Amino acid sequence: MKPAEQYLTKSREILDKVAAQQSRIEQVADQFAKTILAGKMVHVFGSGHSRMMTEEMWPRYGSFPGFNPIVELSLSFHNLVIGANGQRQAMFLENVSGLADRILRNYDLTEEDSALVISSSGCNVVPIEMAEVFQKRGVKVVGLISRDHSEPSSSKREDGKKLQDFSDIVLDTGAPLGDAMVNIEGLDTPVAPGSTVGGCLIINSIKAEVAQRLTDAGHPPKVLSSAAIVGSERAVELFESAYDEHAHRIAKYYEQVGKA
Template sequence: MNYTEKYLEQMDRIRQVVSQQSDTIKEVAELFAKSIATDHMVHLFGSGHSRMMVEEMWPRYGSFPGFNPIVELSLSFHNLVIGANGQRQAMFLENVPGLADRILRNFDLSDQDAALVVSSSGCNVAPIEMAEGFKKKGLKVVTLVSMEHLQGSDSKDSRGKKLTDFADLVLDTGAPLGDAMIRIEGMDTPVAPGSTLGGVALINCIKAETAALLHQMGHTPKVLSSGKIVGQQRATELFESAYDQHARLIAKQYQNIGADETVV
């Protein structure tokens, strides 16, 4: 078997892990649909490469409003690798206590909102404190992790907490400890990670189930669609109305910030 076949074999294993979570996926979709149908939002957070799951949910073709993607460039902009805005700084900041609180200070969260926090290891401080912050505000929190990696890793939180300690529902990408899935003869370091495969599959399963529930509830989502499928005029109408809906929803997240604080 060549290495391509080995990776594809691992993809099949991850697909099975995702498939075994169908009941949990439906629970997550019910939670998200309830928030979106009542004009509330599902807040999404991921640092490092986990930001890809956030962007996969919204906005892109085949997705719809109701989600608030929270992506901090200081935690996720890896393109320069070294130097200013380099990876070393991002990995350092990801484990600075209190950063999550500063991020959440920007939003007027409601206990009718929901949240999805993504972290492959579930052991870095920023995502742990984000989930904790959402919980303190009364939100239901879904976490997306690689369970084998989480269970085999030590938390960087000073209390020893892990992301799943603040979860109402947990989803598993199926990626192995260390993420990389392929062993090459003569090398002591495996290559080709798998958490993105499982994460993207879970995100799109949730998206499909949520869309179906919203449609059944009489809240058919405004899905960003290609003109090749629905015609250019319809596609343009959907884009404009979807972005307008997002603007109205996100505006609510700012309108009462600090309203209950007394300025001395």
Template sequence: MDPALAYLDAAEAILKRIREHEMEHIERAAEICAHTIANDGLVHMFATGHSRMMIEEMYPRHGSFPGFHPIVELSLTYHNQVVGANGQRQAMFLEHVEGFAPVILRNFVLQPPDSFLIFSNSGVNEVVVEMALEAKKRDLSVIAVISKDHSRLQAPKHSSGKKLIDLADVTIDNCTPAGDAMVRVEGLDDPVGPGSTIGGAAVTNALKCAIAQRLVALGKPPLVLTSSVFAGAEKSQQGFEDSYDDYQRRLKRVYGG
């Protein structure tokens, strides 16, 4: 089969598995997040490596709304340089350093009704596990988005012996096969074409839509960032300003304001 078509087939299989097996978990996670946002809290989001893309997918972008707070460390996620200063080697080293998560969270005031959403394909690296442990210490509900197939094949790396799946109140499977890369090319030893971005983005946006529905039902419709295609230029621009203002208001407590 043509490798490009093989990738599209594998991507379709991921979406099919999410539809068939993960909707209950997405709905449970949506309940947690909607409760947080409806009560003026924030869903804090953390990821390392390429998983940080899911955080940017959640907010801010068209069709999204405030209530989500990215906690993104450039030292763990900035891949543009690859080598040299801020290179990939440093990022991959730091995600295994225990004690880093408490240092990061020392900058914020986190408390209920806040909740925590962590993206990690493997769900075993030290900093993401430690971030979940720290969130639980603060009585925050933890939602994990991982590849269950990948996580099952990985031994725990954190000294607690825990994986992210062991700590989360709700775990959503991004339904990506273990190893992430999904396509074999004749003459090439290693597979290509990672699938976790497909699965992670699908879960993120399905969750976002489910949360919006619940907020409307609670009488607190979210302030959506809407394209001028739908609302016209003036109304769209005002919607952006209102959404950003709401987000800024929510952040004041988190930053000690």
């Protein structure tokens, strides 16, 4: 089988693994819709390459307000690779205890909020502590991991706990141990990771389910839409109103920060 065929075959297997989680995806959508309908936000966090999942949720075409993408550049700014702001520093900081608490110190969280924390391994300190702090502050946490990779892997926390230990619901990207899915003859290490495929499938499945729940409740979301579909005037209207709604929602999380 050619390398591209291997990857596509493995990706189809991931699609099946995601489809098998339909009931849990619907459970997550129930929770997230409840949060958004209450005027609150679903906080989405991923460090390293898991940052891509936060941006897949919002803001992009086909997405809508109600999600707060927490992207910490010190943990996810990879394009320089080496030197200042390089990958070595990001990977180091990803396992610095206490950083998660500093990040969430910026928000006045409520028990009506929800959180989605993404970490393929579920073993790095910052994502684990993000989930832990969310739970301590009464926020329901959904963890998105690769089970086949996480379960045999060792946590970077001294107590051995992983992201799934601080998650009310756990979803699985379906990616294999090590993430990479394609074996090349003559190369002793596999290439082409799969967690992004499974992660994007799950993110957008949740998004679609939440959109239906909001619409059924009489509050259809303001979806960022292409002018090719809705026309230029309507596209601009949707973008502006969606961004305004995001601003109004997120502003509430700053008003009482630091106050007793």
